[in-house]
Amino acid sequence: MKVLITGAAGFIGSHLCELLVNKQEVEKVTGIDCFIGPTPAALKEDNIKPLNHHDKFKLIKDNLLTMKLENVVAEADVVYHLAAIPGVRSSWGEKFSEYTDHNILATQRLLEACKDTKIEKFVYASTSSIYGEMEGRVGEDHMPSPLSPYGITKLGGEHLCRVYQQFYQIPTVILRYFTVYGPRQRPDMAFNRFIHQLIRGEPLTVYGDGMQTRDFTYINDCARATAAVIKKDNMIGETINIGGKERSSVLEIISSLEEISGKKAKLVFLNQPSGEPRHTWADISRAKTLLQYNPLTTLQDGLEQEYQYFLTRYRDGSL
Numbered sequence: 001m002k003v004l005i006t007g008a009a010g011f012i013g014s015h016l017c018e019l020l021v022n023k024q025e026v027e028k029v030t031g032i033d034c035f036i037g038p039t040p041a042a043l044k045e046d047n048i049k050p051l052n053h054h055d056k057f058k059l060i061k062d063n064l065l066t067m068k069l070e071n072v073v074a075e076a077d078v079v080y081h082l083a084a085i086p087g088v089r090s091s092w093g094e095k096f097s098e099y100t101d102h103n104i105l106a107t108q109r110l111l112e113a114c115k116d117t118k119i120e121k122f123v124y125a126s127t128s129s130i131y132g133e134m135e136g137r138v139g140e141d142h143m144p145s146p147l148s149p150y151g152i153t154k155l156g157g158e159h160l161c162r163v164y165q166q167f168y169q170i171p172t173v174i175l176r177y178f179t180v181y182g183p184r185q186r187p188d189m190a191f192n193r194f195i196h197q198l199i200r201g202e203p204l205t206v207y208g209d210g211m212q213t214r215d216f217t218y219i220n221d222c223a224r225a226t227a228a229v230i231k232k233d234n235m236i237g238e239t240i241n242i243g244g245k246e247r248s249s250v251l252e253i254i255s256s257l258e259e260i261s262g263k264k265a266k267l268v269f270l271n272q273p274s275g276e277p278r279h280t281w282a283d284i285s286r287a288k289t290l291l292q293y294n295p296l297t298t299l300q301d302g303l304e305q306e307y308q309y310f311l312t313r314y315r316d317g318s319l
Contacts, residue, residue, distance in 0.1 A: 001230065002028045004076035006064060006110065007083030009033035011184050012125070012177070014047035015223040016080065021056045023227070028056055030072060034063040036102075037085055038188040047184050064106035069113035076117075078230055081110055082125040084154065087188055088275045091150035103153035107160050115168035121236070122161065122170050123229050128178040128215070128241075128280050130155040137283040140176070140239045148275030158239070165237060173229055174239040178282045182219030182302055183309035190250065191303070194257055194265075195310045204265045208272035210251035215282045217244035218297035218305075228291045238290060243282025245295040256300055260307050 003020055007013040008031025020026045031048070035041040051057040060072065064083055073079065085091075085102040107124070114122055131138050132145035146152045161172040185192045190207075197204045225242045229235060248256075258265055287293040297305075 001026050001077045002030070002075055003078045003080065003230070004030050004032070004072060005080045005082060006032045007081075007125075008059060009035060009044035009048040010037070010039060010082060011047070011186050012180060012219065012222060012226070013080075013082045014051075014184060015219050016082070016226055017048070017051055017057060019223045019227050020230075021051065021054050025231070026056065028058070030076065031057065031059045032062060032064065032067075032072070032083065033059065034083075035061065038087055038090070039186050043184075043187070064110060065101060069110060073110070073113040073119070074117055076119055078121045078123065079110070079114060079119055080123045080125070080226070081107065084125070084157075086150070086186065088129060088148040088150050089273045090188070091148050091153070092274065096149050099150055099153045103150075104156045104160070107157040111160060111164040111168075111170060114170050115164060120171060121173055121229060123173045123175060123226070124157060124161045125226075126158050126174050126176045126239075127151065127154050128176055128282065130158065130176065131277070131280070133277045134279075134281075137281050138241070139283040140241055140286055147277060150275070171236045173235050173237075175226060175229070176239065176241050177222060178215040178217050178241065178243040178280055180217045180219055180222045182306050184219070185306060191253065191306055192310070194254060195307055198257060198261050198263050198265060199311060201263075203268040204254060206250060206254070206267050206269050207276070208250075209269065210254070210267070211249050212276070213247050213249045213279045213281070215243045215247040215280050216299055216302070217242060217295065218302040221245070221295040221297055225287060225291055225293045228293065232291060235290060238286070240287050240290060241282040241284050242287055242293070243284045243295070244299070245297060246299050247281055248299055253299075253303070256303050257307065260304050
């Protein structure tokens with residue numbers, strides 16, 4: 001089996017590549033990444049470094065908006081489309097055009113390249129941000145109501161997948177990720193910021209009152225669920241939540257990081273940014289049924305792994 005992964009040098013993409021190259025049934029993994037976004041290019045180079053000399057992996061440094069896609073897609077049995085411009089806060093204002101280009105137009109170009117091929121699955125990475133503000137556990141059948149331009153562009157990508165499946169029979173599977181964390185997490189995400197600020201002895205910047213809660217998904221659990229799509233039958237047309245083992249408030253996360261680090265944090269509270277829901281909580285019963293997905297990593301263990309990863313980077317002088 002040959003696999004194509006867009007966004008291969010990103011946080012989730014690099015972990016997925018590492019997982020798939022070690023699967024016996026996978027013959028080749030081709031990654032595409034244009035090294036833009038909130039993660040600096042140097043960090044993306046570090047993300048992908050362990051794969052540079054793997055005989056089953058090939059990286060193409062190019063942009064989905066401009067590159068010729070037909071030939072590379074024609075060689076794939078499964079396409080994972082993880083490439084996107086992420087982030088709620090930066091999606092407002094003049095940067096919105098970057099989101100429409102990389103999250104909608106790039107998705108449409110990739111689907112166009114796939115429509116005359118015989119790929120087995122097209123897996124689209126979506127987000128819990130498409131749901132908006134919900135109460136309690138959120139199932140995939142809840143009506144989407146995104147609160148941010150970012151969420152709107154990712155929902156737009158979902159709709160593109162569905163119409164290309166309807167009219168061109170592209171075998172689409174949509175995965176909605178809930179706040180993924182762990183080693184290599186993007187610099188703009190909260191855990192990354194908190195750990196860096198703790199290590200440097202700086203105040204931790206908290207948006208809002210810190211009582212907002214998230215369903216946190218550890219990166220290894222997320223990658224396992226994503227990789228599992230390859231081998232599962234009866235997946236085409238499905239939309240599946242990928243959530244974590246437990247959820248927590250931001251202030252509870254900070255308390256855990258204080259315990260892990262042995263440091264007392266000073267908090268600075270900032271205004272709650274537009275577009276972020278108060279709470280997220282994934283109903284993952286569909287993932288359990290279709291993917292036999294069961295998140296394994298506790299939040300405390302996952303935070304410990306992320307803290308140790310960034311502590312090592314700091315000691316190496318590369319933070």
